[in-house]
Amino acid sequence: MANIHITTPLTQDAVKNLKAGDSCLISGVIYTARDAAHKRLCELVAQGKPLPMDIKDSVIYFVGPTPAKPGQAIGSAGPTTSYRMDAYSPILIAQGQTGMIGKGKRGPEVIEAMKQHGAVYFGAIGGCGALLSRCIKESEIIAYEDLGAEAIRRLVVEDFPVVVIIDSQGNNLYETGKANYLSSVE
Amino acid sequence: MRELDANQITQTIKRLCIEANCLLPSDIQNRIATSCKNEPWSQAKEILERIIENYQIAEKENQPICQDTGAACVFLKIGQDVHIVGNLEDAVNEGVRQGYGEGYLRKSIVRDPLDRVNTGDNTPAMIYYELVPGDKVEITVAPKGFGSENMSQIKMLRPSDGLQGVKDFVLKVVADAGPNPCPPIVIGVGIGGTFDKAAYLAKKALMRSTDIPNDNPFYADLEKTLLEEINALGIGPQGFGGKTTALAVNIETLPTHIAGLPVAVNVNCHVTRHKTEVL
Numbered sequence: 001m002a003n004i005h006i007t008t009p010l011t012q013d014a015v016k017n018l019k020a021g022d023s024c025l026i027s028g029v030i031y032t033a034r035d036a037a038h039k040r041l042c043e044l045v046a047q048g049k050p051l052p053m054d055i056k057d058s059v060i061y062f063v064g065p066t067p068a069k070p071g072q073a074i075g076s077a078g079p080t081t082s083y084r085m086d087a088y089s090p091i092l093i094a095q096g097q098t099g100m101i102g103k104g105k106r107g108p109e110v111i112e113a114m115k116q117h118g119a120v121y122f123g124a125i126g127g128c129g130a131l132l133s134r135c136i137k138e139s140e141i142i143a144y145e146d147l148g149a150e151a152i153r154r155l156v157v158e159d160f161p162v163v164v165i166i167d168s169q170g171n172n173l174y175e176t177g178k179a180n181y182l183s184s185v186e
Numbered sequence: 187m188r189e190l191d192a193n194q195i196t197q198t199i200k201r202l203c204i205e206a207n208c209l210l211p212s213d214i215q216n217r218i219a220t221s222c223k224n225e226p227w228s229q230a231k232e233i234l235e236r237i238i239e240n241y242q243i244a245e246k247e248n249q250p251i252c253q254d255t256g257a258a259c260v261f262l263k264i265g266q267d268v269h270i271v272g273n274l275e276d277a278v279n280e281g282v283r284q285g286y287g288e289g290y291l292r293k294s295i296v297r298d299p300l301d302r303v304n305t306g307d308n309t310p311a312m313i314y315y316e317l318v319p320g321d322k323v324e325i326t327v328a329p330k331g332f333g334s335e336n337m338s339q340i341k342m343l344r345p346s347d348g349l350q351g352v353k354d355f356v357l358k359v360v361a362d363a364g365p366n367p368c369p370p371i372v373i374g375v376g377i378g379g380t381f382d383k384a385a386y387l388a389k390k391a392l393m394r395s396t397d398i399p400n401d402n403p404f405y406a407d408l409e410k411t412l413l414e415e416i417n418a419l420g421i422g423p424q425g426f427g428g429k430t431t432a433l434a435v436n437i438e439t440l441p442t443h444i445a446g447l448p449v450a451v452n453v454n455c456h457v458t459r460h461k462t463e464v465l
Contacts, residue, residue, distance in 0.1 A: 067290045103365065125237065
């Protein structure tokens, strides 16, 4: 399958053209955040305070990397399971976030927010942290250093491989992929 | 009585933490490679190829296979004729502290399940003690990722549910988990005992090489049947569809009460890690 090249920030035009099942290579700046950082980001939104990054058209990667060895930009850095962010993602999508990278199912509240505001959910291969780290060229902690692996990092990525799992119309590769495979072996 | 310096246990655990996280056991490597060869669905095959590339990079670069370097599960089989000089629990935790520090492994343990402050050194370890005959100490370090741990379930079945009840529950756990635990997965099943013993058995089942079936032919056969039925679900690698949903099913059993049939299913990802050494 041909790869679609995406450069961040991820605009609404780009979001609309992505379909569940598309293989993409992402280049540019993305941000890391997982459970604890999402909780703090949403507390800031609730208080009407500014976020530590520009959330509009941003892509957030659900990851807590291993520490970088000397000479590395980052350690192993594969996706974590996304449903733990389901309570928070709709709030950030409403603030303008357009992309999420993770793995695993999402709840209906997230998919609804994605359809309403225009956002896409990408999957990276879980358990491939060593391989994926090779596409991360720079990493810098920009907030919540006290959270360790869960701090928010600004990453510069080059041809970071992902697949569109859920698109902005709500089409879901977890449903279609399994159904297509099963009908092929009937 | 043989004496064993606790410091030797520290040094061994430190090394095992690093090695277990960077080198995938050969039985799991072989199962992924075989599944890749036999996978009929092209997108699934591609994912398995990336998974192989990943563990090869990890081995070559001495880098963690996965960023979730896990809770450090440490299984100790202690010979009853060995005297450990020093504090054993402290020695184990010191080994984990040094291994996760010097090995550039992620620190993923919080000190309290509700206040959630990271301990900063991946301690305490989850320690499982077993007293056995002899004067040796067998140490297994198994870093356990929580993407898959979170998909595990336990159920107290009725004796009348029988074999079909056990099979239905295992298949339900895998179907409920879907793409979340990073398929292709490895399944540990504990049947019998008490509520807590069944869960322990399920974890212990994951420590057995997938090359070695259950030594009871009935359960060896059930391991094979369950694997076939799981791989007919169509979930596939990463949940994008395909044949390869699981790599292996390992079952452990214990006698149980006349009123009960406990079944626990501990789910592990394709990065099923453990390394053993005998002192």
